[in-house]
Amino acid sequence: MEPVISYIGLSALLFTIGGIGLCLRRNAIVLFMCVEMMLNAVNLAFVTFSKLVGNLDGQVAVFFVMVIAAAESAIGLAIILSVFRSVASIETTDSAELKW
């Protein structure tokens, strides 16, 4: 087995890639997918430390993160749909009504 540091490093790397995507992209759905990716990176760290410490609390936390992510995706995509209905675009730069 690999040492624990490789999993933690992978988790940090995936979190960073998700953050870069969040800064870079303009498509609302791609932003949503980047957030999902960052949640997954944190989940990997949770599982790794759960295995390292030797109890199951981390894996239960991952389960709850998945539940929240499911609820969040349902509501988030509904919000994206209603934004698309009123602005006719899901590019974040097109819905800039509040921009001064």
Added chain:
Amino acid sequence: MSFIGFVLSAVAVASALGVVIFRNPLTSAFSLIINLLAMAGLYAAMGAHFLAVTQVVVYAGAIMVLVLFVLMLLNLKFESKRRFGIFRTAVAVAAGVLMFATIVPPIMAHFDTLSTFTLSENMTKSEGSVKAIGTELYGRYMVQFELSSLVLLIGVVGAVMLAKRKTSQIGPRDGAAGGAQ
């Protein structure tokens, strides 16, 4: 075992970069599905079997199908032709480097511990089988588990309410469709 972990990690990083880089949202979505499946493989290799199955069923199954449905429903005929500007890319990468630099020092403080421990040593004590996770969920985490079902119910009701609302109820907007043409 180590080889499998290496391959899955490489696939996860490559597909994560694909989500960010690919111009077409559909390609990004499929790249994310590959990423989620690779993570599920990593969970399985680490002995978290319940989470591996849940990852495939909930994330790669339910959530990504929802994303693909929305992409199909929106029917975006035009791709975003606007390139990522060099300034925007530089700022994004700088923000990413800053974020990474914030995460790394706490890890490096415990580098010796983390690099000597391997996961197989504590494997038997924290085997994430369905039985073990279920005992935890219906034991110590009973209240939180029931509350999570309430969260899902509220999520479903809220999603239906948001999606069924007519545009006229939100209020007419001047030049609302201007962005499309």
